[in-house]
Amino acid sequence: MTAAAPQPLLLGCDFSSSPTRRKPIVLALGQRQGARVSLTALQPFDTLAAFGQWLAQPGDWVGGFDLPFGLPRELVQALGWPTDWHACMLHYRSLSREQSRAQFAEFCDARPVGGKFAHRATDGPAGSSPSMKWVNPPVAYMLHAGLPRLLDAGVHLPGLHTGDPRRVALEAYPGLLAREVLQRRSYKSDDRAKQTPDRLIARKDLVNALELGQIRLGLRLKLSHAQRDTLVDDASGDSLDAVLCLLQAAWAQQCHAEGDALYGLPPGLDPLEGWIITAEKP
DSSP states (O other), X not given: OOOOOOOSEEEEEEOOSSOOSSSOEEEEEEEEETTEEEEEEEEXXXXXXXXXXXXXXXXXXXXXXXXXXXXXXXXXXXXXXXXSHHHHHHHHHHSXXXXXXXXXXXXXXXXXXXXXXXXXXXXXXXXXXXXXXXXXXXXXHHHHHHHHHHHHHTEEBTTTBOOEEEEEEEEOOHHHHHHHHHTTOXXXXXXXXXXXXXXHHHHHHHHHHHHHTOSTTOOEEEOOHHHHHHHHHOTTOHHHHHHHHHHHHHHHHHHHHTTOTTTTOOTTOOTTTOOOTTOOOO
């Protein structure tokens, strides 16, 4: 019996809206062969321009990106923005961070304590932060900085925007997979004072579970010894988050290989809000 042919390149992206050499955007590159996902490289980008140039190159890949691909419908309607996804994203990118933050803050100020932010339908199942949130974490700025690069690169966004079918971008969220293994245990921090032995042990446990295939996606991560050390030793968690997104992309690519044109996204997803891949629709 011949082995299954390797699939197109997979990538997972841990994104930063203001990348630097110390805190870069990290791409985890890999391939799936059956249920095994091999990590082939970790590639950092310390500028948005360099990241955008990489995306725009001709290629054949499926990627999971840790940044929101849409805003809550409730927010968009309240602000009077276009409810067509592409028109909404063009309007959003035309605003400065300060302008969008002012409009989002005004929206929040008019709402009761405990319900300040509007949520997308995917936030509950994924356990993700509202995509309009501008602090801790600043995911609204991640959307503002990252989504235009994907649009300018001409990639395909299933369920949202038609582009080059050979370069497919999906919204991913590493915390969704990490919680399957660690529950509420923290495994990362950018603050050196919080880079504790407990978080180191959590990263070891998470990497071990991924290698053993102990996640519901039915996939198993294949690493070299050096790669395993890199993921465990990166106390920021950026490399590990990129790999978690890589596994979500691998699951989506498998869905597509089995005939799912939406790469595992739910058929009834809101075409304005988008959806986080592998989050189960309630």
